[in-house]
Amino acid sequence: MNGLTARLMVFTSGFIVMVLEIVGARFLGRDFGGSFFVWVSQIGVILIALAAGSYLGGAWADRAQRLRPIGVCLLVAGLFTALQPELAPPLIVSIVARHPADAPIPMVWQKLDPVLGSAVVFLLPALALATLPPYLIRWSTGSLGRLGRSSAAIVASNTLGGIAGVFVTGYVLLDVMRISSIFRLMGALIALLALCCLCADRLGPRGGRNLAPLPAAAGASTDCS
Amino acid sequence: MTLRKQGVLAALALGFLAARETIAGGGTVVFETTSVYHHIRVVEAGEYRSLLFDSSEQSRIALADPEAGRFEYIDYFFMPWLWNVAMTNVLMIGLGGGSAQQAYARYCPGVTVETVELDPAVLKVAEDYFGFRQSPRQRVVISDGRMFLQRSRRQYDAVLVDAYVEGRYGASIPYHLATQEFFRLVSDRLATNGVVAYNCIGVLQNDKADLVGALHRTMKSVFSQVYLFPARESWNVVLVGTRDAEAKKAHELWPNAMPAWQSGRLRLPTFFQRLGVFRVAPPASSLNSPLLADDYAPVDGLLGGMRPLAPQLRRQTAAPR
Numbered sequence: 116m117n118g119l120t121a122r123l124m125v126f127t128s129g130f131i132v133m134v135l136e137i138v139g140a141r142f143l144g145r146d147f148g149g150s151f152f153v154w155v156s157q158i159g160v161i162l163i164a165l166a167a168g169s170y171l172g173g174a175w176a177d178r179a180q181r182l183r184p185i186g187v188c189l190l191v192a193g194l195f196t197a198l199q200p201e202l203a204p205p206l207i208v209s210i211v212a213r214h215p216a217d218a219p220i221p222m223v224w225q226k227l228d229p230v231l232g233s234a235v236v237f238l239l240p241a242l243a244l245a246t247l248p249p250y251l252i253r254w255s256t257g258s259l260g261r262l263g264r265s266s267a268a269i270v271a272s273n274t275l276g277g278i279a280g281v282f283v284t285g286y287v288l289l290d291v292m293r294i295s296s297i298f299r300l301m302g303a304l305i306a307l308l309a310l311c312c313l314c315a316d317r318l319g320p321r322g323g324r325n326l327a328p329l330p331a332a333a334g335a336s337t338d339c340s
Numbered sequence: 341m342t343l344r345k346q347g348v349l350a351a352l353a354l355g356f357l358a359a360r361e362t363i364a365g366g367g368t369v370v371f372e373t374t375s376v377y378h379h380i381r382v383v384e385a386g387e388y389r390s391l392l393f394d395s396s397e398q399s400r401i402a403l404a405d406p407e408a409g410r411f412e413y414i415d416y417f418f419m420p421w422l423w424n425v426a427m428t429n430v431l432m433i434g435l436g437g438g439s440a441q442q443a444y445a446r447y448c449p450g451v452t453v454e455t456v457e458l459d460p461a462v463l464k465v466a467e468d469y470f471g472f473r474q475s476p477r478q479r480v481v482i483s484d485g486r487m488f489l490q491r492s493r494r495q496y497d498a499v500l501v502d503a504y505v506e507g508r509y510g511a512s513i514p515y516h517l518a519t520q521e522f523f524r525l526v527s528d529r530l531a532t533n534g535v536v537a538y539n540c541i542g543v544l545q546n547d548k549a550d551l552v553g554a555l556h557r558t559m560k561s562v563f564s565q566v567y568l569f570p571a572r573e574s575w576n577v578v579l580v581g582t583r584d585a586e587a588k589k590a591h592e593l594w595p596n597a598m599p600a601w602q603s604g605r606l607r608l609p610t611f612f613q614r615l616g617v618f619r620v621a622p623p624a625s626s627l628n629s630p631l632l633a634d635d636y637a638p639v640d641g642l643l644g645g646m647r648p649l650a651p652q653l654r655r656q657t658a659a660p661r
Contacts, residue, residue: 289641
């Protein structure tokens with residue numbers, strides 16, 4: 116896999132994560148209201164997914180050294196995302212309906228219920244997408260001597276995708292598309308990323324499996340005497 | 341530091357503080373706080389005290405009489421009397437300074453008002469600076485309006501919605517309080533002759549898609565009739581959704597309120613005068629505006645197309661025409 120393909124893929128994954136985050140606040144608002152806690156929950160859950168996904172992706176890349184597992188994982192995440200308009204509502208309603216009607220919801224649950232709702236809908240896809248950048252750093256890096264530059268390019272592309280996701284969603288998508296259609300589109304994009312991973316796996320690595328070591332530094336010496 | 345330098349610094353600090361106490365366009369800030377939802381200020385200018393959320397004026401009272409000085413559009417929240425002649429309980433979404441609530445307490449002595457307000461800081465300001473008092477007839481619940489309706493099983497004679505905010509960077513409305521699903525929920529919580537009254541800002545002559553048109557179309561998909569009360573002194577439009585089988589004209593409706601007026605259950609002095617703005621015809625924009633649903637509610641895009649307020653009027657929610 117060449118660097119450009121890897122950068123395009125992580126740009127897309129960052130884009131999808133932020134589209135889901137912004138759309139998610141709207142999606143959850145119908146059941147949890149317009150409270151401040153909905154945004155807090157949404158941001159918190161997405162960051163948990165990004166942290167966990169990055170860690171798992173890095174560990175997985177070292178161990179598996181193939182793109183097929185992450186491709187399968189993304190395929191499941193894509194299907195899950197596309198089906199959210201049907202899957203999520205009964206689960207979210209059950210979170211709200213467990214509190215007795217006509218009695219105030221305790222403050223702790225006013226804060227934590229949106230976290231549960233957000234986790235139900237967004238934890239899995241965001242986590243799967245967050246495994247991609249560390250995986251592709253490993254996959255697209257030819258030698259340890261270029262590790263800094265290639266990892267920076269992957270991280271920057273992922274962040275740029277996220278920035279695009281925020282503005283495109285806020286300024287365009289919500290005005291022209293239904294929320295359910297946005298979920299389907301993002302599900303399709305995740306599936307596309309999955310197919311890219313599966314194809315790259317079949318075509319073989321560019322060099323990420325066994326990184327060439329750093330050349331010995333000029334003048335370096337092990338002589339300590 | 342020399343005494344002279346200390347004096348200059350002290351003068352600068354005092355000048356800064358003094359500047360903070362006055363706002364653009366005049367007025368003195370008598371209270372200021374930042375809640376999780378708003379930058380809340382209480383401002384006194386001339387004979388009025390106003391409540392500002394960010395740069396948007398939400399409520400106003402006359403200092404000499406806290407129950408006077410309210411905006412004109414508040415009077416249109418009394419229009420449900422035209423359809424429901426025996427109102428005893430009302431739900432209001434949005435407290436602000438409590439202008440509508442206090443007007444109901446004063447002019448409809450037999451009506452109990454339950455208010456749902458999202459921001460607890462707003463309730464404290466309404467009580468401390470705008471004379472609002474909770475009582476058995478004035479109950480406030482801190483909650484999101486839609487969540488409250490979802491979980492409540494009570495029936496109301498009228499539901500009044502005032503959740504619109506207009507500021508220097510444009511207007512905003514909570515999208516989940518503007519969709520077809522929301523109005524269905526409201527309809528489910530209304531008694532047999534129940535009526536919903538909804539405040540927003542807009543113009544009726546605009547033929548491009550806008551919020552007034554979208555709200556009218558959305559309310560019409562749930563309520564058999566939607567009437568309009570465009571304020572004379574501001575850009576506010578109050579939409580009233582009812583279950584009339586056929587659209588009625590003002591002269592057919594005003595006799596309905598006469599028994600309540602004669603018995604003293606309705607005492608708003610301007611009630612019949614306000615009927616002058618009554619309008620049955622839909623706004624020009626309703627044909628081109630989308631039906632708002634939970635799945636598609638581009639409220640921010642619709643608000644973005646509205647004409648900007650004149651600079652000197654931007655502070656006001658009830659922007660004068």
